[in-house]
Amino acid sequence: MIALACTPAAADPAAGDAPWARAFGRAATLALYDELALSPKPGLVTLQDSGSHADMDAQTFLRSLFALRGYFGQIAGLGARGAAFAELERCGRQAEQRMLAATGGINTHRGAIFSLGLVCAAAAAAWRPDRGCDAAAVRARLLSHWGAALRQRALRPSPRPGGLAAARHGLRSASAEAALGFPALFDTVLPAYQAELGAGAALASARRRALFRLILALDDANLAHRGGLEGLRFARAAAAGYLATHGVHDDEEQHAARAIGRAFVARRLSPGGAADMLAVLCFLQRIGVVQAAA
Template identity: 40%
Template sequence: MGITLPLAVEPAAALDPDTLADLAAWALVEEAELTPKPGLVDRRGPGAHRDLDLDTLRRSARALRPAFRAMAEAARGRVPDQALREELAAIGRVGEIHMMAATGGSNTHRGAIWALGLLLAGTAIAGSADPCRIAATAAAIAQWPDRFAPQRASNGEKVRQAHGAAGARGEAQAGFPHVVAVALPALRASRSAGASETEAQLDALLAVMASLDDTCLLHRGGRPALEAAQAGARAVLAAGGTATPAGCAALQALDADLLARWVSPGGSADLLAATLFLDRIDRSFAPWNA
Protein backbone atom coordinates (compact mmCIF):
# COMPACT_ATOMS: atom_id res chain seq x y z
CA MET A 1 0.00 0.00 0.00
CA GLY A 2 3.00 2.28 0.22
CA ILE A 3 2.13 3.68 3.65
CA THR A 4 5.19 5.23 5.28
CA LEU A 5 4.91 6.54 8.82
CA PRO A 6 7.34 8.89 10.59
CA LEU A 7 9.47 7.80 13.51
CA ALA A 8 8.30 10.68 15.70
CA VAL A 9 5.64 13.34 15.28
CA GLU A 10 3.89 15.96 17.33
CA PRO A 11 1.08 14.68 19.60
CA ALA A 12 -1.59 16.45 17.54
CA ALA A 13 -0.59 14.45 14.46
CA ALA A 14 -0.65 11.24 16.46
CA LEU A 15 -4.32 11.90 17.21
CA ASP A 16 -5.18 12.60 13.61
CA PRO A 17 -7.76 10.09 12.31
CA ASP A 18 -5.99 9.87 8.95
CA THR A 19 -2.74 8.76 10.59
CA LEU A 20 -4.54 6.19 12.74
CA ALA A 21 -6.47 4.87 9.74
CA ASP A 22 -3.24 4.57 7.74
CA LEU A 23 -1.70 2.65 10.62
CA ALA A 24 -4.60 0.22 10.84
CA ALA A 25 -4.58 -0.43 7.09
CA TRP A 26 -0.80 -0.79 7.15
CA ALA A 27 -1.02 -3.35 9.97
CA LEU A 28 -3.43 -5.49 7.93
CA VAL A 29 -1.15 -5.45 4.90
CA GLU A 30 1.96 -6.08 7.01
CA GLU A 31 0.31 -9.14 8.57
CA ALA A 32 -0.91 -10.42 5.20
CA GLU A 33 2.51 -10.11 3.56
CA LEU A 34 4.40 -11.75 6.42
CA THR A 35 5.92 -14.98 5.08
CA PRO A 36 6.02 -17.90 5.80
CA LYS A 37 2.94 -18.14 8.04
CA PRO A 38 1.51 -21.57 8.97
CA GLY A 39 -1.77 -22.24 7.17
CA LEU A 40 -2.34 -18.58 6.35
CA VAL A 41 -2.33 -16.50 3.17
CA ASP A 42 1.10 -15.04 2.50
CA ARG A 43 3.46 -14.29 -0.37
CA ARG A 44 3.71 -18.01 -1.17
CA GLY A 45 0.01 -18.53 -1.82
CA PRO A 46 -3.46 -18.87 -0.29
CA GLY A 47 -2.60 -21.25 2.54
CA ALA A 48 -5.61 -23.27 3.69
CA HIS A 49 -8.08 -21.08 1.78
CA ARG A 50 -9.93 -21.39 -1.51
CA ASP A 51 -11.42 -17.89 -1.59
CA LEU A 52 -8.49 -15.77 -0.40
CA ASP A 53 -5.14 -14.65 -1.72
CA LEU A 54 -2.69 -11.85 -1.00
CA ASP A 55 -4.16 -9.40 -3.49
CA THR A 56 -7.61 -9.94 -1.99
CA LEU A 57 -6.28 -9.13 1.47
CA ARG A 58 -4.61 -5.99 0.17
CA ARG A 59 -7.85 -4.85 -1.46
CA SER A 60 -9.70 -5.53 1.77
CA ALA A 61 -7.28 -3.39 3.79
CA ARG A 62 -7.67 -0.49 1.35
CA ALA A 63 -11.46 -0.82 1.41
CA LEU A 64 -11.51 -0.69 5.22
CA ARG A 65 -9.45 2.47 5.58
CA PRO A 66 -12.48 4.83 5.41
CA ALA A 67 -14.21 2.87 8.17
CA PHE A 68 -11.08 2.99 10.30
CA ARG A 69 -10.86 6.74 9.82
CA ALA A 70 -14.52 7.15 10.74
CA MET A 71 -14.02 5.12 13.91
CA ALA A 72 -11.05 7.24 14.99
CA GLU A 73 -12.99 10.42 14.23
CA ALA A 74 -16.04 9.19 16.15
CA ALA A 75 -14.00 8.44 19.28
CA ARG A 76 -12.21 11.79 19.55
CA GLY A 77 -13.33 13.71 22.64
CA ARG A 78 -15.55 10.83 23.79
CA VAL A 79 -15.56 8.43 26.72
CA PRO A 80 -16.31 4.70 26.60
CA ASP A 81 -20.08 4.31 26.77
CA GLN A 82 -22.90 2.48 25.05
CA ALA A 83 -23.49 5.23 22.51
CA LEU A 84 -19.88 5.09 21.34
CA ARG A 85 -19.89 1.30 21.31
CA GLU A 86 -22.95 1.26 19.08
CA GLU A 87 -21.66 4.01 16.81
CA LEU A 88 -18.40 2.13 16.26
CA ALA A 89 -20.35 -1.06 15.57
CA ALA A 90 -22.50 0.70 12.98
CA ILE A 91 -19.40 2.07 11.25
CA GLY A 92 -17.85 -1.38 11.36
CA ARG A 93 -20.90 -2.94 9.68
CA VAL A 94 -20.69 -0.40 6.86
CA GLY A 95 -16.97 -1.16 6.57
CA GLU A 96 -17.78 -4.85 6.35
CA ILE A 97 -20.11 -4.18 3.40
CA HIS A 98 -17.31 -2.33 1.61
CA MET A 99 -14.88 -5.12 2.47
CA MET A 100 -17.19 -7.77 1.00
CA ALA A 101 -17.67 -5.70 -2.15
CA ALA A 102 -13.92 -5.31 -2.59
CA THR A 103 -13.24 -9.02 -2.07
CA GLY A 104 -16.09 -10.50 -4.07
CA GLY A 105 -17.87 -11.72 -0.95
CA SER A 106 -14.90 -13.14 0.96
CA ASN A 107 -14.73 -12.54 4.70
CA THR A 108 -11.15 -11.34 4.88
CA HIS A 109 -11.02 -9.11 7.95
CA ARG A 110 -14.26 -9.27 9.95
CA GLY A 111 -12.40 -10.07 13.16
CA ALA A 112 -9.79 -7.42 12.45
CA ILE A 113 -12.49 -4.76 12.02
CA TRP A 114 -13.58 -5.49 15.59
CA ALA A 115 -10.10 -5.57 17.12
CA LEU A 116 -8.56 -2.68 15.24
CA GLY A 117 -11.71 -0.59 15.46
CA LEU A 118 -11.68 -0.82 19.24
CA LEU A 119 -7.96 -0.11 19.43
CA LEU A 120 -8.30 2.87 17.08
CA ALA A 121 -10.99 4.27 19.34
CA GLY A 122 -8.95 3.44 22.42
CA THR A 123 -5.98 5.32 21.00
CA ALA A 124 -8.07 8.39 20.21
CA ILE A 125 -9.55 8.42 23.72
CA ALA A 126 -6.56 7.39 25.84
CA GLY A 127 -4.27 10.25 24.82
CA SER A 128 -1.31 7.91 25.12
CA ALA A 129 0.81 5.70 22.90
CA ASP A 130 1.16 3.15 25.69
CA PRO A 131 -0.26 -0.19 24.47
CA CYS A 132 -1.62 -1.15 27.89
CA ARG A 133 -3.55 2.09 28.28
CA ILE A 134 -4.91 1.85 24.75
CA ALA A 135 -5.99 -1.77 25.25
CA ALA A 136 -7.61 -0.97 28.60
CA THR A 137 -9.58 1.86 27.01
CA ALA A 138 -10.63 -0.43 24.16
CA ALA A 139 -11.77 -2.98 26.75
CA ALA A 140 -13.90 -0.35 28.46
CA ILE A 141 -15.69 0.25 25.15
CA ALA A 142 -16.10 -3.48 24.47
CA GLN A 143 -17.81 -4.01 27.83
CA TRP A 144 -20.89 -2.16 26.58
CA PRO A 145 -23.55 -4.11 24.65
CA ASP A 146 -24.59 -3.32 21.11
CA ARG A 147 -28.39 -3.28 21.08
CA PHE A 148 -28.45 -3.18 17.30
CA ALA A 149 -26.18 -6.15 16.62
CA PRO A 150 -27.53 -8.69 14.12
CA GLN A 151 -29.38 -11.50 15.86
CA ARG A 152 -27.81 -14.21 13.71
CA ALA A 153 -24.78 -15.61 15.51
CA SER A 154 -21.48 -15.55 13.60
CA ASN A 155 -19.36 -18.66 13.16
CA GLY A 156 -17.04 -17.33 15.84
CA GLU A 157 -19.91 -16.86 18.27
CA LYS A 158 -21.21 -20.36 17.62
CA VAL A 159 -17.77 -21.82 18.23
CA ARG A 160 -17.32 -19.71 21.36
CA GLN A 161 -20.53 -21.09 22.79
CA ALA A 162 -19.83 -24.67 21.74
CA HIS A 163 -16.26 -24.83 23.04
CA GLY A 164 -16.27 -22.29 25.86
CA ALA A 165 -13.65 -20.17 24.11
CA ALA A 166 -13.33 -16.50 24.94
CA GLY A 167 -13.47 -15.54 21.29
CA ALA A 168 -12.91 -12.08 19.87
CA ARG A 169 -15.40 -10.53 22.27
CA GLY A 170 -13.78 -12.03 25.35
CA GLU A 171 -10.30 -11.08 24.17
CA ALA A 172 -11.37 -7.46 23.73
CA GLN A 173 -13.28 -7.25 26.99
CA ALA A 174 -10.22 -8.59 28.84
CA GLY A 175 -8.01 -5.86 27.37
CA PHE A 176 -6.40 -7.91 24.56
CA PRO A 177 -4.15 -10.03 26.81
CA HIS A 178 -2.78 -12.04 23.89
CA VAL A 179 -1.62 -8.79 22.33
CA VAL A 180 -0.17 -6.82 25.26
CA ALA A 181 1.02 -9.72 27.44
CA VAL A 182 1.96 -12.34 24.83
CA ALA A 183 2.59 -11.06 21.31
CA LEU A 184 4.19 -7.70 22.06
CA PRO A 185 6.73 -9.18 24.54
CA ALA A 186 7.54 -11.97 22.08
CA LEU A 187 8.00 -9.51 19.22
CA ARG A 188 10.34 -7.32 21.22
CA ALA A 189 12.25 -10.19 22.77
CA SER A 190 12.99 -11.62 19.33
CA ARG A 191 14.16 -8.26 18.06
CA SER A 192 16.41 -7.83 21.09
CA ALA A 193 17.88 -11.28 20.48
CA GLY A 194 18.93 -10.28 16.96
CA ALA A 195 16.10 -11.76 14.92
CA SER A 196 15.08 -10.06 11.70
CA GLU A 197 11.80 -8.15 11.65
CA THR A 198 10.18 -11.00 9.71
CA GLU A 199 11.40 -13.55 12.24
CA ALA A 200 10.29 -11.40 15.17
CA GLN A 201 6.79 -11.00 13.72
CA LEU A 202 6.54 -14.73 13.06
CA ASP A 203 7.61 -15.45 16.64
CA ALA A 204 4.89 -13.08 17.86
CA LEU A 205 2.30 -14.90 15.77
CA LEU A 206 3.45 -18.26 17.10
CA ALA A 207 3.35 -17.00 20.68
CA VAL A 208 -0.32 -16.13 20.18
CA MET A 209 -1.06 -19.45 18.49
CA ALA A 210 0.57 -21.35 21.35
CA SER A 211 -2.09 -20.30 23.85
CA LEU A 212 -5.07 -18.71 22.06
CA ASP A 213 -8.28 -20.72 21.69
CA ASP A 214 -8.44 -19.64 18.06
CA THR A 215 -12.08 -19.84 16.98
CA CYS A 216 -11.09 -20.06 13.31
CA LEU A 217 -9.20 -23.27 14.02
CA LEU A 218 -12.03 -24.58 16.19
CA HIS A 219 -14.61 -23.80 13.53
CA ARG A 220 -12.82 -25.59 10.74
CA GLY A 221 -11.02 -28.38 12.55
CA GLY A 222 -12.42 -28.70 16.05
CA ARG A 223 -10.43 -29.29 19.20
CA PRO A 224 -7.88 -31.65 17.50
CA ALA A 225 -6.86 -28.90 15.03
CA LEU A 226 -6.55 -26.32 17.80
CA GLU A 227 -4.41 -28.61 19.95
CA ALA A 228 -2.20 -29.51 16.99
CA ALA A 229 -1.67 -25.85 16.14
CA GLN A 230 -0.89 -24.94 19.74
CA ALA A 231 1.56 -27.81 20.12
CA GLY A 232 3.23 -27.00 16.81
CA ALA A 233 3.64 -23.34 17.73
CA ARG A 234 5.14 -24.25 21.08
CA ALA A 235 7.57 -26.57 19.31
CA VAL A 236 8.83 -23.73 17.11
CA LEU A 237 9.35 -21.44 20.09
CA ALA A 238 10.98 -24.21 22.14
CA ALA A 239 13.45 -24.75 19.29
CA GLY A 240 14.59 -21.15 19.61
CA GLY A 241 12.06 -19.45 17.35
CA THR A 242 12.08 -18.87 13.63
CA ALA A 243 15.59 -17.38 13.64
CA THR A 244 17.10 -20.82 14.29
CA PRO A 245 17.42 -23.76 11.85
CA ALA A 246 15.54 -26.02 14.26
CA GLY A 247 12.79 -23.44 14.65
CA CYS A 248 12.45 -23.07 10.89
CA ALA A 249 12.15 -26.83 10.51
CA ALA A 250 9.46 -26.92 13.19
CA LEU A 251 7.61 -24.08 11.45
CA GLN A 252 7.65 -26.00 8.16
CA ALA A 253 6.25 -29.05 9.94
CA LEU A 254 3.50 -26.96 11.53
CA ASP A 255 2.60 -25.40 8.18
CA ALA A 256 2.40 -28.83 6.54
CA ASP A 257 0.20 -30.15 9.33
CA LEU A 258 -2.26 -27.23 9.16
CA LEU A 259 -2.45 -27.45 5.37
CA ALA A 260 -3.10 -31.20 5.59
CA ARG A 261 -5.94 -30.48 8.04
CA TRP A 262 -7.08 -27.56 5.83
CA VAL A 263 -7.25 -25.17 8.78
CA SER A 264 -5.98 -21.65 9.31
CA PRO A 265 -5.30 -19.66 12.52
CA GLY A 266 -7.22 -16.58 11.42
CA GLY A 267 -7.94 -15.36 14.93
CA SER A 268 -4.23 -15.36 15.72
CA ALA A 269 -3.56 -13.43 12.51
CA ASP A 270 -6.07 -10.75 13.53
CA LEU A 271 -4.32 -10.37 16.88
CA LEU A 272 -0.94 -10.14 15.15
CA ALA A 273 -2.29 -7.22 13.10
CA ALA A 274 -3.47 -5.62 16.35
CA THR A 275 -0.02 -6.21 17.82
CA LEU A 276 1.71 -4.54 14.87
CA PHE A 277 -0.68 -1.59 15.15
CA LEU A 278 0.08 -1.02 18.84
CA ASP A 279 3.80 -1.65 18.42
CA ARG A 280 4.07 0.91 15.64
CA ILE A 281 2.16 3.50 17.66
CA ASP A 282 4.38 2.91 20.68
CA ARG A 283 7.60 3.11 18.65
CA SER A 284 6.57 6.01 16.42
CA PHE A 285 4.84 8.18 18.97
CA ALA A 286 6.80 7.44 22.15
CA PRO A 287 7.12 11.19 23.01
CA TRP A 288 3.33 11.27 23.15
CA ASN A 289 3.45 9.20 26.36
CA ALA A 290 5.16 12.05 28.16
Protein backbone atom coordinates in the same frame (compact mmCIF):
# COMPACT_ATOMS: atom_id res chain seq x y z
CA MET B 1 6.34 5.06 13.73
CA ILE B 2 3.70 7.32 12.18
CA ALA B 3 4.22 11.06 12.11
CA LEU B 4 1.05 12.89 13.12
CA ALA B 5 0.54 16.21 11.38
CA CYS B 6 -1.76 17.13 14.24
CA THR B 7 -3.15 15.30 17.22
CA PRO B 8 -6.56 14.39 18.61
CA ALA B 9 -6.14 17.22 21.10
CA ALA B 10 -5.47 19.73 18.32
CA ALA B 11 -8.18 18.75 15.82
CA ASP B 12 -11.85 17.91 15.69
CA PRO B 13 -11.89 14.35 17.06
CA ALA B 14 -15.06 13.48 15.20
CA ALA B 15 -13.43 14.12 11.84
CA GLY B 16 -12.21 10.88 10.34
CA ASP B 17 -10.53 12.86 7.56
CA ALA B 18 -8.41 15.00 9.90
CA PRO B 19 -4.66 14.56 9.25
CA TRP B 20 -4.03 12.74 12.53
CA ALA B 21 -6.97 10.38 11.89
CA ARG B 22 -5.72 9.65 8.40
CA ALA B 23 -2.32 8.83 9.94
CA PHE B 24 -3.93 6.34 12.34
CA GLY B 25 -5.91 4.88 9.45
CA ARG B 26 -2.81 4.55 7.30
CA ALA B 27 -0.94 2.81 10.13
CA ALA B 28 -3.80 0.31 10.61
CA THR B 29 -4.07 -0.42 6.89
CA LEU B 30 -0.32 -0.94 6.62
CA ALA B 31 -0.50 -3.24 9.65
CA LEU B 32 -2.93 -5.46 7.75
CA TYR B 33 -0.44 -5.52 4.90
CA ASP B 34 2.33 -6.40 7.39
CA GLU B 35 0.32 -9.46 8.43
CA LEU B 36 -0.32 -10.47 4.80
CA ALA B 37 3.34 -10.03 3.84
CA LEU B 38 4.72 -12.18 6.66
CA SER B 39 5.80 -15.52 5.23
CA PRO B 40 5.96 -18.38 5.94
CA LYS B 41 3.06 -18.61 8.35
CA PRO B 42 0.83 -21.66 8.87
CA GLY B 43 -2.47 -21.96 7.05
CA LEU B 44 -2.80 -18.25 6.30
CA VAL B 45 -2.82 -16.28 3.07
CA THR B 46 0.53 -14.73 2.13
CA LEU B 47 1.83 -12.96 -0.96
CA GLN B 48 3.14 -16.36 -2.11
CA ASP B 49 0.25 -18.75 -1.46
CA SER B 50 -3.28 -19.13 -0.10
CA GLY B 51 -2.55 -21.39 2.85
CA SER B 52 -5.64 -23.37 3.81
CA HIS B 53 -7.99 -21.10 1.83
CA ALA B 54 -9.43 -22.16 -1.52
CA ASP B 55 -11.61 -19.07 -1.88
CA MET B 56 -9.07 -16.24 -1.44
CA ASP B 57 -5.54 -15.18 -2.25
CA ALA B 58 -3.30 -12.15 -1.85
CA GLN B 59 -5.22 -10.21 -4.49
CA THR B 60 -8.44 -10.76 -2.55
CA PHE B 61 -6.74 -9.37 0.55
CA LEU B 62 -5.41 -6.35 -1.32
CA ARG B 63 -8.89 -5.53 -2.65
CA SER B 64 -10.15 -5.76 0.93
CA LEU B 65 -7.38 -3.48 2.20
CA PHE B 66 -8.24 -0.89 -0.41
CA ALA B 67 -11.92 -1.02 0.60
CA LEU B 68 -11.05 -0.60 4.29
CA ARG B 69 -8.51 2.20 3.95
CA GLY B 70 -10.91 4.88 5.21
CA TYR B 71 -12.52 2.83 7.99
CA PHE B 72 -9.69 2.96 10.48
CA GLY B 73 -9.40 6.75 10.26
CA GLN B 74 -13.15 6.99 10.85
CA ILE B 75 -13.11 4.74 13.88
CA ALA B 76 -10.06 6.58 15.24
CA GLY B 77 -12.09 9.78 15.08
CA LEU B 78 -14.94 8.11 16.96
CA GLY B 79 -12.55 6.77 19.56
CA ALA B 80 -10.91 10.13 20.15
CA ARG B 81 -14.22 11.69 21.13
CA GLY B 82 -15.24 8.71 23.26
CA ALA B 83 -18.14 7.69 21.03
CA ALA B 84 -20.58 5.08 22.31
CA PHE B 85 -19.91 1.48 21.39
CA ALA B 86 -23.03 1.45 19.22
CA GLU B 87 -21.38 4.07 16.98
CA LEU B 88 -18.24 1.96 16.68
CA GLU B 89 -20.36 -1.06 15.79
CA ARG B 90 -22.24 0.89 13.15
CA CYS B 91 -18.98 2.08 11.62
CA GLY B 92 -17.66 -1.50 11.65
CA ARG B 93 -20.78 -2.91 9.98
CA GLN B 94 -20.48 -0.36 7.19
CA ALA B 95 -16.82 -1.29 6.73
CA GLU B 96 -17.75 -4.95 6.60
CA GLN B 97 -20.22 -4.28 3.80
CA ARG B 98 -17.52 -2.45 1.83
CA MET B 99 -15.16 -5.36 2.38
CA LEU B 100 -17.69 -7.92 1.17
CA ALA B 101 -18.54 -5.82 -1.87
CA ALA B 102 -14.84 -5.58 -2.76
CA THR B 103 -14.17 -9.32 -2.31
CA GLY B 104 -17.33 -10.75 -3.84
CA GLY B 105 -18.70 -11.82 -0.48
CA ILE B 106 -15.49 -13.37 0.87
CA ASN B 107 -14.65 -12.70 4.53
CA THR B 108 -11.04 -11.56 4.50
CA HIS B 109 -10.93 -9.11 7.41
CA ARG B 110 -14.13 -9.34 9.49
CA GLY B 111 -12.16 -10.18 12.63
CA ALA B 112 -9.66 -7.40 12.01
CA ILE B 113 -12.45 -4.89 11.46
CA PHE B 114 -13.53 -5.71 15.01
CA SER B 115 -10.23 -6.19 16.87
CA LEU B 116 -7.97 -3.76 15.02
CA GLY B 117 -10.79 -1.24 14.79
CA LEU B 118 -11.27 -1.33 18.57
CA VAL B 119 -7.57 -0.90 19.29
CA CYS B 120 -7.34 1.90 16.72
CA ALA B 121 -10.18 3.69 18.52
CA ALA B 122 -8.60 3.10 21.93
CA ALA B 123 -5.20 4.33 20.74
CA ALA B 124 -6.77 7.52 19.40
CA ALA B 125 -8.51 8.01 22.75
CA ALA B 126 -5.24 7.51 24.62
CA TRP B 127 -3.00 9.61 22.35
CA ARG B 128 -1.40 12.72 23.86
CA PRO B 129 0.34 15.48 21.87
CA ASP B 130 3.46 15.53 24.03
CA ARG B 131 4.10 11.81 24.52
CA GLY B 132 1.90 9.72 22.26
CA CYS B 133 0.64 6.75 24.27
CA ASP B 134 1.80 3.41 25.61
CA ALA B 135 0.27 -0.06 25.65
CA ALA B 136 -1.13 0.32 29.16
CA ALA B 137 -2.93 3.53 28.20
CA VAL B 138 -4.42 1.96 25.07
CA ARG B 139 -5.72 -0.98 27.06
CA ALA B 140 -7.04 1.26 29.83
CA ARG B 141 -9.02 3.39 27.36
CA LEU B 142 -10.44 0.30 25.70
CA LEU B 143 -11.71 -1.06 29.00
CA SER B 144 -12.92 2.23 30.48
CA HIS B 145 -14.72 3.41 27.35
CA TRP B 146 -16.19 0.19 25.95
CA GLY B 147 -15.50 -2.65 28.39
CA ALA B 148 -19.06 -2.79 29.73
CA ALA B 149 -20.55 -2.83 26.23
CA LEU B 150 -18.11 -5.53 25.17
CA ARG B 151 -19.06 -7.66 28.17
CA GLN B 152 -22.71 -7.37 27.16
CA ARG B 153 -21.82 -8.19 23.56
CA ALA B 154 -19.97 -11.30 24.70
CA LEU B 155 -23.17 -12.58 26.33
CA ARG B 156 -25.09 -12.43 23.06
CA PRO B 157 -24.93 -15.57 20.87
CA SER B 158 -23.22 -14.96 17.56
CA PRO B 159 -24.67 -16.52 14.39
CA ARG B 160 -21.30 -16.46 12.62
CA PRO B 161 -19.14 -19.59 12.24
CA GLY B 162 -16.47 -18.51 14.71
CA GLY B 163 -19.02 -17.47 17.31
CA LEU B 164 -20.93 -20.72 16.91
CA ALA B 165 -17.72 -22.72 17.27
CA ALA B 166 -16.74 -20.79 20.40
CA ALA B 167 -20.14 -21.41 21.99
CA ARG B 168 -20.19 -25.09 20.97
CA HIS B 169 -16.78 -25.81 22.45
CA GLY B 170 -16.90 -23.49 25.46
CA LEU B 171 -14.16 -21.21 24.16
CA ARG B 172 -13.53 -17.53 24.87
CA SER B 173 -15.06 -15.58 22.00
CA ALA B 174 -13.46 -12.61 20.27
CA SER B 175 -15.90 -10.33 22.14
CA ALA B 176 -14.96 -11.89 25.48
CA GLU B 177 -11.26 -11.53 24.68
CA ALA B 178 -11.84 -7.87 23.84
CA ALA B 179 -13.88 -7.34 27.02
CA LEU B 180 -10.83 -8.47 29.02
CA GLY B 181 -8.60 -6.03 27.15
CA PHE B 182 -7.01 -8.60 24.82
CA PRO B 183 -4.92 -10.37 27.49
CA ALA B 184 -3.28 -12.78 25.04
CA LEU B 185 -1.80 -9.80 23.20
CA PHE B 186 -1.04 -7.34 25.99
CA ASP B 187 -0.03 -9.76 28.77
CA THR B 188 1.68 -12.53 26.85
CA VAL B 189 2.75 -11.63 23.33
CA LEU B 190 3.63 -7.95 23.46
CA PRO B 191 6.28 -8.17 26.24
CA ALA B 192 8.02 -11.12 24.54
CA TYR B 193 7.94 -9.37 21.17
CA GLN B 194 9.49 -6.21 22.60
CA ALA B 195 12.19 -8.23 24.34
CA GLU B 196 13.08 -10.16 21.20
CA LEU B 197 13.33 -7.02 19.10
CA GLY B 198 15.50 -5.50 21.82
CA ALA B 199 17.77 -8.54 21.63
CA GLY B 200 18.32 -7.95 17.92
CA ALA B 201 15.80 -10.36 16.40
CA ALA B 202 14.92 -9.87 12.75
CA LEU B 203 11.48 -8.31 12.39
CA ALA B 204 10.00 -11.22 10.41
CA SER B 205 11.30 -13.79 12.88
CA ALA B 206 9.95 -11.85 15.88
CA ARG B 207 6.55 -11.48 14.19
CA ARG B 208 6.40 -15.16 13.32
CA ARG B 209 7.14 -16.07 16.93
CA ALA B 210 4.43 -13.60 18.00
CA LEU B 211 1.99 -15.38 15.71
CA PHE B 212 2.85 -18.77 17.21
CA ARG B 213 2.50 -17.33 20.71
CA LEU B 214 -0.94 -16.03 19.76
CA ILE B 215 -1.93 -19.46 18.42
CA LEU B 216 -0.88 -20.92 21.76
CA ALA B 217 -2.55 -18.28 23.94
CA LEU B 218 -5.84 -17.58 22.14
CA ASP B 219 -9.06 -19.55 21.96
CA ASP B 220 -8.94 -19.18 18.18
CA ALA B 221 -12.48 -19.86 17.01
CA ASN B 222 -11.32 -20.06 13.40
CA LEU B 223 -9.24 -23.10 14.27
CA ALA B 224 -12.13 -24.64 16.22
CA HIS B 225 -14.55 -23.96 13.38
CA ARG B 226 -12.32 -25.68 10.84
CA GLY B 227 -10.89 -28.50 12.95
CA GLY B 228 -12.93 -28.75 16.13
CA LEU B 229 -11.21 -29.04 19.48
CA GLU B 230 -8.83 -31.60 17.98
CA GLY B 231 -7.70 -29.06 15.41
CA LEU B 232 -7.28 -26.37 18.04
CA ARG B 233 -5.20 -28.71 20.21
CA PHE B 234 -3.09 -29.74 17.24
CA ALA B 235 -2.37 -26.10 16.37
CA ARG B 236 -1.46 -25.26 19.96
CA ALA B 237 0.86 -28.26 20.22
CA ALA B 238 2.56 -27.28 16.96
CA ALA B 239 2.99 -23.70 18.19
CA ALA B 240 4.40 -24.85 21.52
CA GLY B 241 6.86 -27.15 19.78
CA TYR B 242 8.01 -24.42 17.42
CA LEU B 243 8.56 -21.92 20.25
CA ALA B 244 10.40 -24.45 22.40
CA THR B 245 12.67 -25.64 19.62
CA HIS B 246 13.43 -22.61 17.47
CA GLY B 247 14.79 -19.27 18.64
CA VAL B 248 14.81 -15.97 16.81
CA HIS B 249 18.35 -16.52 15.54
CA ASP B 250 17.76 -20.12 14.43
CA ASP B 251 18.52 -20.64 10.73
CA GLU B 252 16.06 -23.56 10.66
CA GLU B 253 13.04 -21.70 12.02
CA GLN B 254 11.62 -20.85 8.59
CA HIS B 255 11.89 -24.48 7.49
CA ALA B 256 10.06 -25.50 10.65
CA ALA B 257 7.34 -22.92 10.04
CA ARG B 258 6.87 -24.20 6.49
CA ALA B 259 6.55 -27.78 7.74
CA ILE B 260 3.92 -26.72 10.26
CA GLY B 261 2.19 -24.81 7.48
CA ARG B 262 1.96 -27.96 5.36
CA ALA B 263 0.45 -29.82 8.30
CA PHE B 264 -2.09 -27.03 8.81
CA VAL B 265 -3.06 -27.07 5.13
CA ALA B 266 -3.50 -30.85 5.22
CA ARG B 267 -5.98 -30.35 8.07
CA ARG B 268 -7.54 -27.17 6.56
CA LEU B 269 -6.55 -25.21 9.68
CA SER B 270 -6.24 -21.45 9.57
CA PRO B 271 -5.49 -19.39 12.71
CA GLY B 272 -7.46 -16.34 11.61
CA GLY B 273 -7.95 -15.00 15.13
CA ALA B 274 -4.20 -15.08 15.75
CA ALA B 275 -3.62 -13.32 12.43
CA ASP B 276 -6.01 -10.54 13.43
CA MET B 277 -4.12 -9.99 16.66
CA LEU B 278 -0.80 -10.04 14.84
CA ALA B 279 -2.12 -7.15 12.75
CA VAL B 280 -2.98 -5.33 15.98
CA LEU B 281 0.59 -5.87 17.19
CA CYS B 282 1.93 -4.47 13.92
CA PHE B 283 -0.36 -1.44 14.29
CA LEU B 284 0.90 -0.75 17.79
CA GLN B 285 4.44 -0.88 16.46
CA ARG B 286 3.62 1.47 13.60
CA ILE B 287 2.26 4.13 15.95
CA GLY B 288 5.24 3.79 18.28
CA VAL B 289 3.54 1.96 21.14
CA VAL B 290 5.79 -1.08 20.74
CA GLN B 291 9.34 -0.21 21.65
CA ALA B 292 12.33 -2.52 21.57
CA ALA B 293 13.48 -3.42 25.07
CA ALA B 294 16.62 -1.66 26.28
